[in-house]
Amino acid sequence: MMKCVFVTGTDTDCGKTHVVVSIIKSLQEECLLTCGFKPIASGARAASKADVQSLHAVALGDMVNEDAVRLSNASQLNIPYATLNPYCLEPAIAPHVAALEAGIEVSHTEFDAAFERLRHTHALKTPIHNGKQSAQPDVVVVEGAGGWCVPLNPRETIADWAVAHNMPVIIVVGLKLGCINHALLTAQAVLASGAPLVGWVANQVSAQPMSRQAETLAYLEAHMPVERLVTLGYSPDDTSAWPAPARQRLIKAIGCNRAEASA
Numbered sequence: 001m002m003k004c005v006f007v008t009g010t011d012t013d014c015g016k017t018h019v020v021v022s023i024i025k026s027l028q029e030e031c032l033l034t035c036g037f038k039p040i041a042s043g044a045r046a047a048s049k050a051d052v053q054s055l056h057a058v059a060l061g062d063m064v065n066e067d068a069v070r071l072s073n074a075s076q077l078n079i080p081y082a083t084l085n086p087y088c089l090e091p092a093i094a095p096h097v098a099a100l101e102a103g104i105e106v107s108h109t110e111f112d113a114a115f116e117r118l119r120h121t122h123a124l125k126t127p128i129h130n131g132k133q134s135a136q137p138d139v140v141v142v143e144g145a146g147g148w149c150v151p152l153n154p155r156e157t158i159a160d161w162a163v164a165h166n167m168p169v170i171i172v173v174g175l176k177l178g179c180i181n182h183a184l185l186t187a188q189a190v191l192a193s194g195a196p197l198v199g200w201v202a203n204q205v206s207a208q209p210m211s212r213q214a215e216t217l218a219y220l221e222a223h224m225p226v227e228r229l230v231t232l233g234y235s236p237d238d239t240s241a242w243p244a245p246a247r248q249r250l251i252k253a254i255g256c257n258r259a260e261a262s263a
């Protein structure tokens, strides 16, 4: 049974993509075939020659989003770009505004269709140890857009889609002044929506730790309604797997079972 997890955060730029890539690597380390999913992205560029080589079903000049590129490159499966990122909007602005300006109607139905295609069997970039050339993902790690309440259109948010699918939710807390309030409000909103909130990640987003980082973490530890899965330090070029105990917390939070893994 394919598992999924929805990663939201305290704000745009809190480090969701950074954390999603590290989650993908962590689950791969646990022999779970894992891919990312970015249902909607705002902020796109024309695909370069390097993108055409690394991405699946992308032509030179097609619009691609950097988050989705990073998710695709981290995946072990060759998933068509448009499946991994069904909505790729050009300006780096609120998605509902970008969609309106482009004359595009964003719909959960399109998310569902792409998510369904993700479930299919895809070619593996490198055959795994038992010689398998293709497989279905064991886990899909979904990256939201901005924070939990970001709208898609006047009626729906991206969170509504996660809630409709009862996806376990992880909150990324970008460690900076103001994050206590943002983290607690986000946790309250997730719980109020009825989604299963399964953990949070403390993510150091600046080279220097924020002032009184230890005290901030201690307060969050005591007041967040779920456990902290891991604390990630500042590491611009490193999105490697989490330490083993944190990986175990992650697997438990998502409800994965290594025995079910196809790898």
Ligand SMILES: Nc1ncnc2c1ncn2[C@@H]1O[C@H](COP(=O)(O)OP(=O)(O)OP(=O)(O)O)[C@@H](O)[C@H]1O
Pocket (backbone or CB within 6 Å): 009, 011, 012, 013, 014, 015, 016, 017, 018, 019, 067, 144, 145, 146, 147, 203, 204, 205, 232, 233, 234, 235, 236, 237
């Ligand atoms: N732990 C970290 N160490 C170093 N750099 C980080 C870390 N976390 C995030 N960053 C950097 O901070 C910036 C914002 O992070 P990221 O793109 O992951 O945010 P995001 O929440 O995914 O934003 P968006 O809402 O646009 O999707 C990026 O340049 C990223 O490389």
Ligand SMILES: C[C@H](N)[C@H](N)CCCCCC(=O)O
Pocket (backbone or CB within 6 Å): 012, 013, 041, 042, 043, 091, 092, 093, 094, 095, 145, 146, 147, 150
């Ligand atoms: C463009 C940016 N990097 C994100 N992808 C979108 C952030 C939307 C934030 C909307 C808001 O909360 O005001």
Ligand SMILES: [Mg+2]
Pocket (backbone or CB within 6 Å): 016, 017, 018, 067, 143
């Ligand atoms: Mg991102």
